[in-house]
Amino acid sequence: xxxxxxxxxxxxxxxxxxxxxxxxxxxxxxxxxxxxxxxxxxxxxxxxxxxxxxxxxxxxxxxxxxxxxxxxxxxxxxxxxxxxxxxxxxxxxxxxxxxxxxxxxxxxxxxxxxxxxxxxxxxxxxxxxxxxxxxxxxxxxxxxxxxxxxxxxxxxxxxxxxxxxxxxxxxxxxxxxxxxxxxxxxxxxxxxxxxxxxxxxxxxxxxxxxxxxxxxxxxxxxxxxxxxxxxxxxxxxxxxxxxxxxxxxxxxxxxxxxxxxxxxxxxxxxxxxxxxxxxxxxxxxxxxxxxxxxxxxxxxxxxxxxxxxxxxxxxxxxx
Amino acid sequence: xxxxxxxxxxxxxxxxxxxxxxxxxxxxxxxxxxxxxxxxxxxxxxxxxxxxxxxxxxxxxxxxxxxxxxxxxxxxxxxxxxxxxxxxxxxxxxxxxxxxxxxxxxxxxxxxxxxxxxxxxxxxxxxxxxxxxxxxxxxxxxxxxxxxxxxxxxxxxxxxxxxxxxxxxxxxxxxxxxxxxxxxxxxxxxxxxxxxxxxxxxxxxxxxxxxxxxxxxxxxxxxxxxxxxxxxxxxxxxxxxxxxxxxxxxxxxxxxxxxxxxxxxxxxxxxxxxxxxxxxxxxxxxxxxxxxxxxxxxxxxxxxxxxxxxxxxxxxxxx
Numbered sequence: 001x002x003x004x005x006x007x008x009x010x011x012x013x014x015x016x017x018x019x020x021x022x023x024x025x026x027x028x029x030x031x032x033x034x035x036x037x038x039x040x041x042x043x044x045x046x047x048x049x050x051x052x053x054x055x056x057x058x059x060x061x062x063x064x065x066x067x068x069x070x071x072x073x074x075x076x077x078x079x080x081x082x083x084x085x086x087x088x089x090x091x092x093x094x095x096x097x098x099x100x101x102x103x104x105x106x107x108x109x110x111x112x113x114x115x116x117x118x119x120x121x122x123x124x125x126x127x128x129x130x131x132x133x134x135x136x137x138x139x140x141x142x143x144x145x146x147x148x149x150x151x152x153x154x155x156x157x158x159x160x161x162x163x164x165x166x167x168x169x170x171x172x173x174x175x176x177x178x179x180x181x182x183x184x185x186x187x188x189x190x191x192x193x194x195x196x197x198x199x200x201x202x203x204x205x206x207x208x209x210x211x212x213x214x215x216x217x218x219x220x221x222x223x224x225x226x227x228x229x230x231x232x233x234x235x236x237x238x239x240x241x242x243x244x245x246x247x248x249x250x251x252x253x254x255x256x257x258x259x260x261x262x263x264x265x266x267x268x269x270x271x272x273x274x275x276x277x278x279x280x281x282x283x284x285x286x287x288x289x290x291x292x293x294x295x296x297x298x299x300x301x302x303x304x305x306x307x308x309x310x311x312x313x314x315x316x317x318x319x
Numbered sequence: 320x321x322x323x324x325x326x327x328x329x330x331x332x333x334x335x336x337x338x339x340x341x342x343x344x345x346x347x348x349x350x351x352x353x354x355x356x357x358x359x360x361x362x363x364x365x366x367x368x369x370x371x372x373x374x375x376x377x378x379x380x381x382x383x384x385x386x387x388x389x390x391x392x393x394x395x396x397x398x399x400x401x402x403x404x405x406x407x408x409x410x411x412x413x414x415x416x417x418x419x420x421x422x423x424x425x426x427x428x429x430x431x432x433x434x435x436x437x438x439x440x441x442x443x444x445x446x447x448x449x450x451x452x453x454x455x456x457x458x459x460x461x462x463x464x465x466x467x468x469x470x471x472x473x474x475x476x477x478x479x480x481x482x483x484x485x486x487x488x489x490x491x492x493x494x495x496x497x498x499x500x501x502x503x504x505x506x507x508x509x510x511x512x513x514x515x516x517x518x519x520x521x522x523x524x525x526x527x528x529x530x531x532x533x534x535x536x537x538x539x540x541x542x543x544x545x546x547x548x549x550x551x552x553x554x555x556x557x558x559x560x561x562x563x564x565x566x567x568x569x570x571x572x573x574x575x576x577x578x579x580x581x582x583x584x585x586x587x588x589x590x591x592x593x594x595x596x597x598x599x600x601x602x603x604x605x606x607x608x609x610x611x612x613x614x615x616x617x618x619x620x621x622x623x624x625x626x627x628x629x630x631x632x633x634x635x636x637x638x
Binding site for chain 1: 321334343350409412418420437451
């Protein structure tokens with residue numbers, strides 16, 4: 001049986017989640033959120049996450065500089081900590097490198113890691129190096145979050161509004177440009193994505209019920225929140241924030257930018273839900289209301305051109 | 320410039336260590352030990368380590384079962400925590416898998432991860448999955464150690480005795496058997512190495528000044544301790560513990576088993592130094608005295624057949 005036969009990446013994660021038994025009372029949340037939440041002290045939790053970049057799956061040396069690979073490796077892990085409402089603190093870096101790689105490549109990769117570590121006040125405290133055919137950069141990151149600011153995927157409440165930060169779809173359309181040897185402003189958005197750590201902290205202080213970062217597209221992320229929170233949602237396609245540049249670049253493929261926003265990943269924007277009475281405060285920030293949380297029996301729906309659709313999953317490495 | 324031109328893996332780690340600037344006062348020890356040591360609470364430190372298994376570099380599906388890959392992935396990380404004197408607690412698992420891999424492979428890999436996690440009371444609290452040409456299993460592990468039991472590479476004192484636990488060289492000779500399509504008892508030692516967590520805890524309670532696990536051979540590990548502790552050492556080849564099975568299997572290549580012990584890795588035994596007055600207590604356990612710590616100016620020497628040699632490095636992925 002192949003991974004695609006059990007529903008791809010998400011099916012496999014679900015299968016693993018059932019296989020892994022955890023016993024510790026010190027685990028508040030584990031597999032199924034952006035980061036594990038572990039007991040730490042009276043006022044705060046420890047957050048623990050990991051994410052990997054693999055050559056050819058996530059980047060090609062034809063398009064990416066070593067600095068950009070290093071930068072994204074940190075950003076994607078920081079994004080997981082941001083989505084929990086926390087702050088990153090300590091990282092370990094595992095590298096697998098082809099035998100014949102230049103030392104200068106490693107230097108530049110570390111320039112990228114260092115640049116972003118400095119930005120986010122992360123200390124790289126360890127790691128290891130081995131050899132491989134393809135370049136692999138695997139990072140594990142420890143962060144901390146005040147208990148009162150913890151954001152889980154499972155916290156959405158019926159009648160919450162659903163929000164999306166910044167603008168969605170830019171990284172996915174940038175990747176499509178690269179694949180088709182086209183040009184456009186979205187390419188840089190793909191090569192140098194930025195997590196929303198500062199924004200996430202502001203949102204938690206206002207009061208958010210659930211949060212996730214955009215790894216696989218807005219559609220997937222809304223579905224993850226609904227599944228973990230045991231609720232449904234209705235999302236309005238016309239409300240999803242998309243930049244002009246993304247619209248312009250999407251036209252180059254005669255595609256609608258909304259599809260990149262819904263089903264393309266790696267934007268590292270935030271999808272979250274909050275009570276309607278927080279709307280006024282939230283609107284002062286770089287976020288847009290895109291829908292509403294409803295009962296589970298309603299399902300997860302997309303309203304587009306006055307028609308109702310079931311929301312499908314986003315990007316999957318194994319489908 | 321290639322990695323081999325700057326001294327291989329160890330040269331590259333040294334280069335990275337200089338490039339990475341850490342700022343946090345909460346870091347007690349970082350790059351250059353088996354695990355990072357971070358502030359935790361009044362009585363204990365948090366330990367943080369990561370290690371990766373890559374297909375073809377560390378294992379071949381021709382010889383390894385998926386369970387064995389999972390088991391070793393946990394053991395090699397536990398060994399890093401053991402070498403610090405601590406206990407492992409929480410793990411995250413990053414998998415990179417070829418698109419066409421069977422779900423059953425992943426199930427069995429997780430059987431191996433689960434078996435060892437249960438043994439060591441580790442909770443697997445998160446991870447991620449992506450695709451790749453070669454299988455990659457990257458684990459990051461958090462552990463804890465009471466402050467009084469912390470073991471660093473940098474704690475060796477002049478006149479300490481140098482010890483090695485269990486017996487060395489068995490995994491390296493097992494690998495050599497596999498490579499040459501030969502049989503022997505050492506093969507299982509290579510496929511199913513065991514970390515020395517219980518022993519390490521006992522040693523710390525007796526009182527050890529420095530410790531490291533055997534990843535790259537006894538020679539490398541002694542040199543690491545000497546470098547970090549700013550001391551020299553003299554090691555007696557005839558005192559290094561080697562099992563009869565290792566001797567028998569080494570003979571199949573007309574090689575001396577001592578060379579596998581000194582320069583072959585992945586035994587996950589412990590090399591440590593302790594004051595001579597602890598010898599009586601230490602001798603009750605599965606350890607052997609193999610030398611003595613001396614002044615730095617003396618260097619790191621090996622006495623073999625009454626001749627004195629400089630101790631060379633062990634296994635290096637990039638040389």
